[in-house]
Amino acid sequence: MPIKKPNFITLALVLLFFTDILHAATIPLLYRPLPALTSKQLAVIVNDEDPLSIRITNYYQDIRQIPPENIIHIRFDASANALSKKEFAVLKHQVDKQTPNQVQAFVLTWLKPFRVDCMSITTAFAAGFDKAFCAKVCEETRKSPYFSSDSQKPFTDYRWRPTMTLAGRSFEDVKRLIDRGVASDFTRPQGSAYLLKTSDQARSTRAIYFPEVAKVFAGQWPVNYLEQNSLENKTDVMFYFTGLMQVPNIDKNTYLPGAIADHLTSTGGVLTGSNQMNILDWITAGATASYGAVVEPCNYPVKFSHPGILLYYYLRGNSLIEAYWKSVSEPGQGIFVGEPLARPFASPPIKQAH
Template sequence: MRMDSQKYRKDVRSKRAPLFFLQLMTWSLLIVSTLYAAVLPEQIAVIVNTRDVNSVEIARYYQQKRKIPAANIIRVEFPVTNSMDRASFSVLRNQVFLQTPEHVQFYALAWTRPYRVVCMSITSAMTFGFDRSFCASDCSSTERSAYFNSNSTAPFTDLRIRPAIMLAGSNVQQTKAMIDRGVQSDGTFPQGTAYLISTTDVARNVRSGVYESVTAQLSNRIKIETIETDALSHKEDVLFYFTGKAEVEALETNRYLPGAITDHLTSSGGVLFGDERQMSVLKWLDAGATASYGTVMEPCAFPQKFPHPGIVIERYTRGESLIEAYWKSVAWPGQGLFVGEPMAAPFAGSRH
């Protein structure tokens, strides 16, 4: 994470500073939504890699659990690698697009690899198409998502994009368990807590600046605790957990309620395999979370490239499905990977 690099500090002090702080201020605003929704099975298309036996098994399991229509199962074939090149991905996305029913609004990617397309995450590349404006060149901003904090309940119909999320895990059993937690969460109205963690890692603690306003606006809806610690431990009611660390300790000591959303702001949390320096988001899922998010390329700790805690909490507790609330919380998602059970809706039917 290079938030505190000399170059970055120089850029912020330079003529770019007014733009940066304007963007940061805009990100910090929490706009209360007026709609609530839950994604329906016919709105989800599941993409399966027929060359990957694990993908085939996960897609079949998810279709069964969520009663996804047969017409919404999209079968393609490509190599199982960590990253795809641009040409191969363009062929893949074209094949997917041609098979997708017009009414589908979201994609569930039934695999764990690949997770990146050159400089974009696979979920953002599938959503927007490969576009370098969504990639960072050193410490720079990227293209803004039109879906950010949107009240749209049909992003393809309204915006011509289908937000994507990965049905992924460290193994098939963990992925199935994550899916089960999402299904179990529906309409449960859990009495959980949102933990907003302020760490000693200054470069990765940049989201803490909005914690006070989030608490002020949303504490009448859900219990919120702002805690200064590097590792939350032995909590029995975790529904949200937002922090900033390269490695988060004691994950397994907490109990994550079905539907829990958790993530850590760091450089390469979305690098699912092979990064020994920073924690993969898969560790959150192994510990019992239902969704997480991380970047696949160096983001330089722009908070706009990570989920806004207030937007996630506000929309999720208002009744939106996980894929809606999580995707709408990221202003610049090009480098960010979404992993989780998209239809999870613990507060479905809420009329807050």
């Protein structure tokens, strides 16, 4: 990972903004709830050339009761890691024609491809291909208008459809991922957040936020700021954010349903063939979502999730896809993997009296 001095103006603005939104809120988070995305607002994109994609789609549609009109069919060769701009343009046109008006977000059901030219496939489907999302190593990229937003309808408000992929190394891995997301719904788990500043300085740039996150969540959610390289034997992991090329002992913790974990590194989102730990390891270990770079992002914290902003929206009841997307200012080079409709802190729907 190329080492670049952080843009401290950008960091200061994000930190100030984050501190303001929390300190200005004197009412506890759970008393200022936000709604969660519903299955009617999510479209599932399936690759009919990929038997695994079809199998994942069928299982997910059934368990999440996705309306039939929200299943979008496309066909392409799934053997490559990346699509070209031209290939993607054809597929995006087909998707846009099939997408119902009520859809506010997408979920993909494949492992490959995970990139479109120089950007991630999840941001490409969310906002369309745009070279402004790419960078020649240490440059900032196009920002997300959805970042740290109270928006309940991102496509209606911004013409963006946040996108996540249900990916794993096997159908069994993806099924367990989906089942964890479903099991998390409305459970209000009693877990903890772990924010680790590691000995890897190049990958710990995001740790500049961590002490303040712990401070502002005191009394509302257990946030542990730790200066160490790993966790093990923790049984209450709901959030785990760190920075290392390889994170040891992740399989020695218990991740609660709906848990989110990621590590800042250069190629965590390269889902096959990377010499660094990739984010599917978090999924295998028991996390319900993760995020990582598909091309070299440099070590800009704004290209990765801001844990404080993520907690702020997730604890207020947003679905996993909403909270995770709202936490990344510049998502063009990173891929989101997980079960998008997980909503552990949402309120259950009110049953209508007959």
